[in-house]
Amino acid sequence: MSIKHPVIAVTGSSGAGTTTVKEAFTHIFQREKVLAAVVEGDSYHRYDRAGMKAAVEKARKEGKNISHFGPEGNVFEEIERLFQTYGETGSGMRRFYLHSEEEAEPYGQKPGEFTPWEELPRGTDLLFYEGLHGGAKHDNCNVAQYVDLLIGVVPIVNLEWIQKIHRDNAQRGYEADVIVDTILRRMYDYIHYITPQFSRTDINFQRVPTVDTSNPFIARDIPTADESNIIIRFSDPAKFNINFPYLLAMIHDSFMSRRNTLVIPGGKMGLAMELILTPIIHNLMEKRKFA
Numbered sequence: 001m002s003i004k005h006p007v008i009a010v011t012g013s014s015g016a017g018t019t020t021v022k023e024a025f026t027h028i029f030q031r032e033k034v035l036a037a038v039v040e041g042d043s044y045h046r047y048d049r050a051g052m053k054a055a056v057e058k059a060r061k062e063g064k065n066i067s068h069f070g071p072e073g074n075v076f077e078e079i080e081r082l083f084q085t086y087g088e089t090g091s092g093m094r095r096f097y098l099h100s101e102e103e104a105e106p107y108g109q110k111p112g113e114f115t116p117w118e119e120l121p122r123g124t125d126l127l128f129y130e131g132l133h134g135g136a137k138h139d140n141c142n143v144a145q146y147v148d149l150l151i152g153v154v155p156i157v158n159l160e161w162i163q164k165i166h167r168d169n170a171q172r173g174y175e176a177d178v179i180v181d182t183i184l185r186r187m188y189d190y191i192h193y194i195t196p197q198f199s200r201t202d203i204n205f206q207r208v209p210t211v212d213t214s215n216p217f218i219a220r221d222i223p224t225a226d227e228s229n230i231i232i233r234f235s236d237p238a239k240f241n242i243n244f245p246y247l248l249a250m251i252h253d254s255f256m257s258r259r260n261t262l263v264i265p266g267g268k269m270g271l272a273m274e275l276i277l278t279p280i281i282h283n284l285m286e287k288r289k290f291a
Contacts, residue, residue: 002087004291006126006284007146009083009134011041011197012153013069013160013190021153021205022130024273028281029128037086037124041131042097044079046072049112056185070189071138079133083146086120086127093117125285135197144200149280152201156208159223161216180217202239203276206231207266228266232276235260240280250275 010021029036045068047055052066052073059066066072082092096115098104104111120127135144135152144150155163165179198204207230209223234242237260247262248254251272254264264272 002146002148003287005087005090006148006288007083007087007129008126008149008151008281009129009143009147010151010153011132011134011136011201013132013194020270021151021273024270024277025128025281027274028278032278032281032285034125034281034285035123036126036128037092037094037120038128038130039082039094039120040097041079041129041133042099043095043114044075044131044133045097046075048097048114065185065188067186067189069132069186070193071141073189074133074136076133076136076138076141076143079129079136080141080143080146083127083129083143087146087148090124091122092120092127094120125288132194133197135200136193137196137200138193144197148284149203150197150201152198152204152206154198154204154206156206156213158213158216159207159209159228162213162219162222165216165219166222176217202235204231204233205269205273206233207269225266225269230264230266230269230272231257232262232264232272233258233260234262240283242276247272247275 008025010025012021025036028034045052052068055066055073059072068074078093082094085092095117096103096107098107098109098111098113098115100111104113107115109115133143134147135150137144154160161183164183165176207228209228211223211227213219213223234240237244244256244262248256251262251264251268254262254268254272257263262272
């Protein structure tokens with residue numbers, strides 16, 4: 001934990017809504033004039049695209065599983081080292097994972113490859129991480145201990161599967177049985193390395209559909225934001241001085257389901273994030289000035 005060099009991490013699986021959080025933070029950083037060092041979780045996978053394909057096939061032949069959810073497919077120790085180093089010195093090393101031709105072209109590389117490791121920009125105000133493992137723990141590696149604000153973004157699991165099935169089919173052309181096999185292959189790592197992070201978060205944003213998703217493998221459509229509610233759980237409201245009466249007044253149709261839990265319409269997620277996170281970021285920056 002660091003006052004002078006805060007670390008903020010948003011953790012959640014692909015399609016969970018982490019992009020919405022990233023956009024909310026971008027708006028906040030612009031308004032508060034915060035210069036953030038941004039790192040992406042995909043950059044801390046252990047293998048590039050070709051290497052991961054070979055590793056999965058090798059594991060399959062040995063009767064084992066490997067996935068991007070677990071330690072065998074990632075370098076947790078590098079995330080931990082980055083968070084610790086940044087908190088202590090305001091510096092650290094990062095690289096980029098090149099998802100597409102568009103991302104790869106400026107580097108003269110191929111999609112699915114990593115860029116070389118490079119030093120973070122100097123003089124940043126905080127570190128912002130968005131990816132799968134911002135609160136990960138494994139053996140002696142504890143990423144979460146160096147995070148000053150940890151945010152979880154997670155849909156209920158049936159919705160997560162629906163989103164994955166539709167995305168992989170539409171964008172990557174995968175057949176349904178291949179996608180289901182991937183879900184099953186990842187399940188051990190999901191249960192042991194993804195789910196536990198949401199008990200370590202300061203704030204969770206969980207999307208819950210208000211339509212039937214009981215069989216995600218035959219769902220024709222992804223529930224829209226208007227067909228969902230967002231459950232926002234604060235592990236310790238006093239830690240960040242959460243003003244529930246203000247939030248209830250500002251977010252139409254919101255209500256409290258528990259003393260630390262706010263429920264809002266799905267379409268209000270971006271607004272709620274900015275209302276909740278702006279004063280938290282402001283206070284972190286004020287403390288930093290006097291560190």
